[in-house]
Amino acid sequence: MNEIEEMxxxxxxxKCQWHHLMESVDSRVxxxxxxxxxxxxxxxxxxxxxxxxxxxxxxxEVENGQMSSVPNPLVLMHVDKRERxxxxxxxxxxxxxxxxxxxxxxLNFSGQKDNDVGLWAIDxxxxxxxxxxxxxxxxxxxxxxxxxxxxFKITEDFIVGVDDVLQPLIDKARLVRYSxxxxxxxxxxxxxxxxxxxxxxxxxxxxxxxxxxxxxxxxSWLHLIDLIVAFDKRMKxxxxxxxCLFMGEHERFEGFLRGVSVLRIFCDRPEWLKIWGxxxxxxxxxxxxxxxxxxxxxxxxxxxxxxxxxxxxSEQFLLSTREDFKAPLVAEFALKISWDMIERSETFPAILAxxxxxxxxxxxxxWHFFNVxxxxxxxxxxxxxxxxxDALMRICGSINAARYIESKLHEWTDDVNFLxxxxxxxxxxxxxxxxxxxxxFFWEEIKSLxxxxxxxxxxxxxxxxxxxxxxxxxxVQNKGCFEQLVEHTTPDRILRVGDLTVSMGxxxxxxxxxxxxxxxxxxxxxxxxxxxWRSVAEGVDHYISRSILTSGIEFSSKVIDQFxxxxxxxxxxxxPFCVRPEAFFPCIRETLKLLTMxxxxxxxxxxxxxxxxxxxxxxxxxxxxxxxxxxxxxxLRNKTL
Numbered sequence: 328m329n330e331i332e333e334m335x336x337x338x339x340x341x342k343c344q345w346h347h348l349m350e351s352v353d354s355r356v357x358x359x360x361x362x363x364x365x366x367x368x369x370x371x372x373x374x375x376x377x378x379x380x381x382x383x384x385x386x387x388e389v390e391n392g393q394m395s396s397v398p399n400p401l402v403l404m405h406v407d408k409r410e411r412x413x414x415x416x417x418x419x420x421x422x423x424x425x426x427x428x429x430x431x432x433x434l435n436f437s438g439q440k441d442n443d444v445g446l447w448a449i450d451x452x453x454x455x456x457x458x459x460x461x462x463x464x465x466x467x468x469x470x471x472x473x474x475x476x477x478x479f480k481i482t483e484d485f486i487v488g489v490d491d492v493l494q495p496l497i498d499k500a501r502l503v504r505y506s507x508x509x510x511x512x513x514x515x516x517x518x519x520x521x522x523x524x525x526x527x528x529x530x531x532x533x534x535x536x537x538x539x540x541x542x543x544x545x546x547s548w549l550h551l552i553d554l555i556v557a558f559d560k561r562m563k564x565x566x567x568x569x570x571c572l573f574m575g576e577h578e579r580f581e582g583f584l585r586g587v588s589v590l591r592i593f594c595d596r597p598e599w600l601k602i603w604g605x606x607x608x609x610x611x612x613x614x615x616x617x618x619x620x621x622x623x624x625x626x627x628x629x630x631x632x633x634x635x636x637x638x639x640x641s642e643q644f645l646l647s648t649r650e651d652f653k654a655p656l657v658a659e660f661a662l663k664i665s666w667d668m669i670e671r672s673e674t675f676p677a678i679l680a681x682x683x684x685x686x687x688x689x690x691x692x693x694w695h696f697f698n699v700x701x702x703x704x705x706x707x708x709x710x711x712x713x714x715x716x717d718a719l720m721r722i723c724g725s726i727n728a729a730r731y732i733e734s735k736l737h738e739w740t741d742d743v744n745f746l747x748x749x750x751x752x753x754x755x756x757x758x759x760x761x762x763x764x765x766x767x768f769f770w771e772e773i774k775s776l777x778x779x780x781x782x783x784x785x786x787x788x789x790x791x792x793x794x795x796x797x798x799x800x801x802x803v804q805n806k807g808c809f810e811q812l813v814e815h816t817t818p819d820r821i822l823r824v825g826d827l828t829v830s831m832g833x834x835x836x837x838x839x840x841x842x843x844x845x846x847x848x849x850x851x852x853x854x855x856x857x858x859x860w861r862s863v864a865e866g867v868d869h870y871i872s873r874s875i876l877t878s879g880i881e882f883s884s885k886v887i888d889q890f891x892x893x894x895x896x897x898x899x900x901x902x903p904f905c906v907r908p909e910a911f912f913p914c915i916r917e918t919l920k921l922l923t924m925x926x927x928x929x930x931x932x933x934x935x936x937x938x939x940x941x942x943x944x945x946x947x948x949x950x951x952x953x954x955x956x957x958x959x960x961x962x963l964r965n966k967t968l
Contacts, residue, residue, distance in 0.1 A: 339432060353429075360422075360426070364426075367418055367422055368419070368447075372451060375412075375452070377408070378408060380400045380452065380455065382397045382398060382399065384397065384463070397481065397484050399484070402491070402492065416493070420448055420496070420497065422447070424500070445510050445517070446497070446502075448493070449510040449511055453511075453515060453518055456481065457518040460481065464522055465526070471527065471550075471554055472554055474522070475554050475558040478558070479562065481515065483565060486511055489507050489511045490507050490511075493511075494506070494507040512562050512563075512565055515562070516559070516587050517591075524592045524596070527551065528592065531551070545606050545609065545610065548603070549606060552603070556671050558589060559587065559589060566587065588674040588675065588676045590672070590675050590676065597683075600683060603684065604686075605687070607671070607687075608688055608692055611665070611692045615664060619657065624656045625656075627653050647734075651852075652727050652852045653723075654730070655727065658727070658732055661692075661693070661696045662732060664692060666689075668685070679752065682751060682752050682768075685748070690772065693732070694775075697776065700729055700779060701725075701779060703721060703724075707721045707722055719787065719847065720850050722787060723787075725779070726783055726851065727852045729776045729779045729780050730776075730780055730852050730854060731852075736772055736773050736776075737773065740768050749766050784855055784862075788863055788866065791863050794839060794840075795840050795870075799835075828892070833893050833896070833897075837897060837900055841900045844860055844904075845903075847859060847860075848860075857904075860901065860904050864908070864911040868911070869914060872918055876961055882965050883967050887923065891919060894915050894919060898912065913952075913953040917952075918962060921951070921959060921962045921963060922966065
C-alpha cells in the first residue's frame with residue numbers, strides 16, 4: 328500500500344488530469360483498508376488481553392487513595408510474547424502511516440499531519456484501562472481532585488515502561504515525529520477530557536443557568552478549573568522533550584504538547600467558554616470590590632520616584648515597578664487579578680480559543696477597572712481659587728494607576744504568546760483597526776488608558792493655569808504695573824537684581840505656581856509630570872506674551888528692566904525641573920530680546936515691508952521664530968526709549 332501511495336502521489340503531481348484513474352485506485356485501496364484495519368485491531372486487542380492488559384486496579388486501594396505502583400504487563404512480557412507484540416505494534420503503526428499519507432494527499436496537506444490524533448497503538452493501550460478508571464471516576468463527581476490524582480498516578484507509573492518498550496518500536500517504524508511518552512500522556516489527557524465533557528461540565532453549565540444554584544456552581548467551576556490547570560502542568564512535566572530538541576517551540580506546541588490539556592474541551596464548546604469567562608469576571612470583580620472598600624489602597628507614596636532628578640533624566644524613563652510610577656496599591660491588585668486569569672488559560676490547546684477567553688475574562692475585567700478610575704476622577708471637584716490637595720491626589724492617583732497599567736500591558740503584549748494570539752485573531756477576523764497596531768493584543772485597552780491620562784492631565788494643567796491667571800490678571804493688565812516697584816525685602820525664593828524686586832502682583836502668582844508644581848511633582852509619576860510642567864510653561868508663555876501685546880504697555884527703560892526681573896523670577900520657578908527653563912518660554916524670551924535690541928536693529932526690522940518671505944527671513948536673522956511680524960512690530964512701537 329505504501330508503494331501504491333507513492334505512485335499516486337507522483338501521478339497527482341505530474342498527471343493531475345488522471346483524476347478518474349486515481350479515484351478508481353483509491354476506491355480499491357479503501358476496500359482493502361476496510362478489511363485490514365478491523366482485523367489488525369482485533370488481533371492487536373486479543374494480544375493485549377493475553378498479555379494481561381489492562382492491569383488490575385485494586386478497588387480498595389483506589390478508594391482509600393493509597394494505591395501502590397501498578398505492575399506494567401508490557402515490561403513483564405516474555406521473549407516470545409514481546410516479539411509478537413512488537414510485530415503487531417509495527418503493523419498497526421504501518422497501517423496508520425499509510426492512512427496518514429492518504430489523508431495528506433487527499434486534503435492537500437503540506438506534509439505535516441495533525442499530531443493531535445495520536446498513535447493508534449498507544450490509544451489501544453489507553454482505551455481498556457480508561458474503562459476501569461472511569462468506573463472510579465463516576466464515584467468522585469463531587470471530589471474531582473481524586474479523578475486527577477488517579478489519572479496522574481496511572482500515567483506516571485506506566486510512562487517509563489511505555490518509553491522503554493515502545494519508543495524503540497516507534498523508531499523502527501520510522502515515525503520520526505512521534506514520541507511514546509507524549510503519545511501516552513496525550514491519550515490519558517484526552518480520556519480525562521472526554522469524561523469531563525460528558526459528566527461534569529454539562530451539569531455545571533446547566534446549574535449556572537439556574538439563579539438559585541449559580542453561587543454554588545461558580546465556586547465548583549473555579550475549583551475544577553484550578554484542578555485542571557494544575558493537572559495539565561503536572562502531565563506536561565512528565566513529557567521528556569529530548570525527542571523535540573531540533574524542533575522550534577512553536578512546532579512543539581503545535582504537536583503533541585498542544586493536546587496535553589484538559590482545557591481542550593472549551594475549544595469545541597464556545598458556550599462553555601463564555602460561561603467560564605463570565606465566572607472569572609464576576610469572581611475577579613468581587614475580589615476587587617472588597618479591596619475598594621478600603622480607601623488606603625488609593626494612597627500614593629510621595630517618596631517614590633524621588634531619585635529621578637535633572638542629572639539622571641535618562642533614568643526617569645526606565646520605570647518598571649509600581650513604586651516608580653507612584654501608582655496606588657489598587658492598580659497592582661487589579662493587574663494581579665487579570666494576570667491570574669491569563670495564567671489559568673496558559674495550557675489552552677488552541678491559540679484562538681485562549682485569545683477569546685482572555686478577552687472575555689481579563690480584558691473585560693480591565694475595562695471595569697478603567698471605569699472605576701474614570702468615575703473616581705469625575706467625582707472629584709476642583710476649586711479655582713484654592714485647588715484642594717486631596718482632589719489633586721485623587722486625580723493623580725488615577726493617572727498614575729492608568730500609566731502603570733499601560734506600561735504593564737505593553738510589557739505583556741511584547742510576549743511571544745500574545746503576539747501569536749493577535750496574529751491568529753487577525754487571520755480569522757477582520758478588525759477595523761490601525762494597521763500599525765495589528766500586533767498589539769491590548770491595543771484598545773492601552774488606547775483607553777492613554778485617553779484617560781491625557782484628558783485628566785489636561786484638567787490639572789487647566790486648573791494650574793487658571794489659578795495663575797486669576798492671581799496675576801490685574802498685574803499683567805495694568806499698564807503701570809511694572810513701574811510699581813516693591814520696596815520691602817523679597818523672600819529668598821524670589822529674584823532680586825540691584826534695586827529691583829519682583830512686581831507685587833506677580834509674587835503671589837509665582838509663589839502659588841511654584842508650590843503647586845512642587846506638590847504635583849511629589850504625587851505624579853515622572854513621565855506625566857514632565858508633560859505637565861512643560862505644558863504649564865507653554866500656557867504661561869502664551870498668556871503673558873499675549874497679555875503684553877493686548878494691554879498696550881509702554882516700555883520705558885525702567886519697565887523693561889522690571890519685566891526682565893519678573894520673567895527671570897518666572898524662569899526660576901521651573902529651574903528645579905530643567906537646566907535652561909527659559910528655553911520653554913520662547914515667546915517671552917523673544918519679547919525680551921526685542922525689548923533689549925539696539926535701536927538700529929529695531930529700526931531695520933520695522934522697515935521690512937516687502938513680502939512675507941522677506942519678513943520671515945529678517946525675523947529669523949534676528950533670532951525671532953515664535954512671534955509674527957505684526958507682534959514684533961507692536962512690541963517695538965511700544966518702546967519709549
